Amino acid sequence: MVTVSKDHPRYNSLILRDKLVDGCKKGITNFHGLIAHGRGEAFDYLIGESSTTNALAATEVASAYMLTAQRPILSVNGNVAALVPAELVELSEMIGAPLEINLYHRSRQRIEKIEQHLRDFGARRILTGRDYVRLPEIASERAKVDERGILLSDVVFVPLEDGDRSEALKKSGKTVLAVDLNPLSRTALAASVTVVDELTRTMGNVIEFTKRMQNAEDKEVLEVLKSKFDNVQNLKTSYSIILSRLQNLSESDGPLNIT
């Protein structure tokens, strides 16, 4: 473990890496999760490593969907469990949604470790796909969803999800709320609402928005938020943000490096 000063320009980024490497050592995260995280890091750098106004708007809409859902559910994989366990539990309690463990690289052992990890953070309602059914349209292990969980849900919050699953969830008629730093990914394109932002920042924002909107007098505002949102426009704005940042970077003088 390397001690990192809070003044380090990439402090937050290094802390996240440590959490994931730690997750790897515990058997919660797997190697593929590290690669996926690296990809996200590069996009985060291009976005500017902060929540854009555009991302905040999408996050607000995602919160509105979760608050108005009949049966919301929060999907958890190895990276998500390593990065935001406490936030997941808080959101789960706030909106009355169970956590469903869904792994790209599925194994009984990893599911059990993640389940215990979430329980350590106070999770009470966890589904593990012990009684699972398969979503049509995907052939792999990723087709599995819990028959008491995602199968019955109307709104699924899927942070850091893979493209196959996101597309299958969308095709099965669910509202898919994704968190993905890559606005070009298949998940980003398939989702109903794509929050193009880093997960720990997003979870903080989701919890804040949900708390505020939960107490709002006029529930009508949630429906307006949902109906006004256009995910294609949201993604196009994300491309523009990266575009203008790259334009600035390529025109700047000093040495450039993604560390």
Added chain:
Amino acid sequence: MVTVSKDHPRYNSLILRDKLVDGCKKGITNFHGLIAHGRGEAFDYLIGESSTTNALAATEVASAYMLTAQRPILSVNGNVAALVPAELVELSEMIGAPLEINLYHRSRQRIEKIEQHLRDFGARRILTGRDYVRLPEIASERAKVDERGILLSDVVFVPLEDGDRSEALKKSGKTVLAVDLNPLSRTALAASVTVVDELTRTMGNVIEFTKRMQNAEDKEVLEVLKSKFDNVQNLKTSYSIILSRLQNLSESDGPLNIT
């Protein structure tokens, strides 16, 4: 191990990930290498996950440099060894260049494992920095180069190299041929020729170009290729490719189609 269908839209990308994860399990690649690979993936997305005309032109020039070098050498790190061992051996034999193992996170054990791995793929000339000297200008372990290898070389092929080393190699007067998906990296800026492309695609192209040019009647053409090349222009074109791709996406009408 997940079986991936060849029809999967991200088949190639997933195969590369498997190779690196496999490298990690064998002790060839390390955690940081996985995260670095993920960062490369992000740029490959932006480029379009194929070799651009611009990248092919740079690859051709890199091949010309290797074919006309007095003492060419191929630098190998953990990711490179995991991704393209067979291609490295083929190129090494074709141009009579040894392989030199140079690790960012250097350890005797990893060097030995990579050496054995390369031998398994038929490598005959491997340098491991057992007799090393230090390049000036870097303080860390990365300063080490083999005194029979990189130290004496005139042309160094350094795929996926870090910025410090690339800069030090360039300052020591060598022709540095880099492969880096991030056209903004310090390696990309420091190199004599930067191939902005994914490594497995690049190695296939390098081998094809080298074979073709090796048999060319007129060796003069290689000198023309070298003298006409402008790496600053090459990098600017790489920025433009990403920028125009993002611009098209951000301005497109109707649903987005990335591929």
